[in-house]
Amino acid sequence: MARLEHANINVGDTAKTAAWFGRAFGWRVRWEGSTFDGAGYTMHVGNDDDYLALYEPKASKAGGERDYKSRGQLNHVGIVVDDLAVAEKAIRAEGYEPHSHQDYEPGERFYFCDENGIEYEIVAYA
Numbered sequence: 271m272a273r274l275e276h277a278n279i280n281v282g283d284t285a286k287t288a289a290w291f292g293r294a295f296g297w298r299v300r301w302e303g304s305t306f307d308g309a310g311y312t313m314h315v316g317n318d319d320d321y322l323a324l325y326e327p328k329a330s331k332a333g334g335e336r337d338y339k340s341r342g343q344l345n346h347v348g349i350v351v352d353d354l355a356v357a358e359k360a361i362r363a364e365g366y367e368p369h370s371h372q373d374y375e376p377g378e379r380f381y382f383c384d385e386n387g388i389e390y391e392i393v394a395y396a
Contacts, residue, residue, distance in 0.1 A: 276314065277347065278323035280330065281386045284313040287324050290384075291315045294360040295349065322347065332387075346381065346389040354378050354394040361392065368392075 281287045284302070291297045292315070300321055302313040310327040351357040358368050361382055368380040377395040384390070 274320065276316070276321045276323050277344075278312075278325055279344065279347070279386075279388060281324045281326055281388075282330060284311055284324045284326040287384070287386070288313045288315045290364045291322070294357070294364055295351070297321075344388070346391045348391040348393060351392055351394050354380070354392065357392050357394075 288297075288299055292299075297315050297317060300314040300316060302311070304311055305325070309329075310325055312326075313324045314321045315324055316322060358380060361368055366382040366384060368382045371380045372378070377393045379391055379393040381389055381391050
């Protein structure tokens with residue numbers, strides 16, 4: 271059996287992103303440190319079972335436009351929560367604007383984008 275442990279995403283500020291993950295989802299920093307080549311800084315943020323690796327390169331540039339058509343592009347990160355309304359309130363408190371609310375099998379969901387241009391899908395399964 272295999273399971274997904276983590277995904278590594280580039281962000282502009284690891285500490286800022288880790289902080290709002292903690293407030294919105296109750297996640298914690300599992301590990302942090304400089305990259306092996308000194309080209310950036312990484313924070314592993316999540317729980318005991320899985321996490322997102324937040325990578326802040328020393329030399330970064332803005333990403334391209336999301337189009338859902340380009341190969342090799344991250345479309346969104348899906349996060350499962352127990353209570354969608356509580357999660358939406360937390361996301362709004364961080365200054366993000368939820369959109370595309372949908373309710374279909376297997377669960378209810380909404381999406382939002384952060385300041386890095388990363389889209390998140392927040393879903394609750396009944």
